[in-house]
Amino acid sequence: MHHATPLITTIVGGLVLAFILGMIANKLRISPLVGYLLAGVLAGPFTPGFVADTKLAPELAELGVILLMFGVGLHFSLKDLMAVKSIAIPGAIAQIAVATLLGMALSAALGWSLMTGIVFGLCLSTASTVVLLRALEERQLIDSQRGQIAIGWLIVEDLVMVLTLVLLPAIAGMAEKGNVGFASPGPRPRDHHWQSGGLYRHYDAGRPPAGAVDHVAQRRHRLTRAVHSVGAGPGAGHRLRRRGAV
Numbered sequence: 118m119h120h121a122t123p124l125i126t127t128i129v130g131g132l133v134l135a136f137i138l139g140m141i142a143n144k145l146r147i148s149p150l151v152g153y154l155l156a157g158v159l160a161g162p163f164t165p166g167f168v169a170d171t172k173l174a175p176e177l178a179e180l181g182v183i184l185l186m187f188g189v190g191l192h193f194s195l196k197d198l199m200a201v202k203s204i205a206i207p208g209a210i211a212q213i214a215v216a217t218l219l220g221m222a223l224s225a226a227l228g229w230s231l232m233t234g235i236v237f238g239l240c241l242s243t244a245s246t247v248v249l250l251r252a253l254e255e256r257q258l259i260d261s262q263r264g265q266i267a268i269g270w271l272i273v274e275d276l277v278m279v280l281t282l283v284l285l286p287a288i289a290g291m292a293e294k295g296n297v298g299f300a301s302p303g304p305r306p307r308d309h310h311w312q313s314g315g316l317y318r319h320y321d322a323g324r325p326p327a328g329a330v331d332h333v334a335q336r337r338h339r340l341t342r343a344v345h346s347v348g349a350g351p352g353a354g355h356r357l358r359r360r361g362a363v
Contacts, residue, residue, distance in 0.1 A: 123170040127177065130167050134159055148255075150248055185247045189272065198269045205269035212270075213277055216242030232289055243278055246271040 138152030138159075160169040198205065220238025221231070229237070249271055250259070258264040 124173055127170045127173050131156065131160055131169055131174075131177075134167070148248070148251065150251060186275075189246050189250060189268075189275075197265055198272060201266045201269040204266055206273050209270045209273035210277070213239070213242040213274060235288070236285070239278070239281060243274045244271055246275055 134156035135153045138156045139149035140152070142149045142152035142155075158164060160167055160174075162168050162171060217235065217238030220241045221234035224230075224234030224237050246268070249267060253259045253264045253267065259268070
């Protein structure tokens, strides 16, 4: 009996690619986050090989954002934010305002609409809290004064962006209709298939390649080890289900 498992396929495929490229990035002494980003590119519809389910992937990404922001909350409290409020709050607001104005000026020079310029400027004005947290964690600077200021600064930016996302539809409705076009035609759908060779077959069977577990265990990067462990588990379950064992 055939079982359609696009969810498991997308999760396992994404984690396998993230693990491989994360380890390569770690070997090159750069942040594994770069490898995870490239894994998303490889799993996307614009590159050959495995293509993740384009309907499930955004939903999984939203779940990932929820968990990441939960992790940010675990590392930071309102008391910590108040301790650095004299620097973080005005600094973050000033940065957002200046970057947004610069983005609007650049968009006007390119002939874009006002609404497009606002969105473009807002995109330029923020940085990734998660990337900063990982960088500070690797350097053991989260509890330092500089680390608390940096995290507080970006949390203020996150809060402003949440408010902006709530107000943006109303602003867009008041903008001149027809000037803003966010949608773009998507790529032609392709069948979900694997072209990863023997490496996927190892993980699909729940058996990482020989020596991979020992190599990962010797690495200091906890996030890469977690990706490896989470990817191997669903892979084993997926294989057992296909064989009719479960």
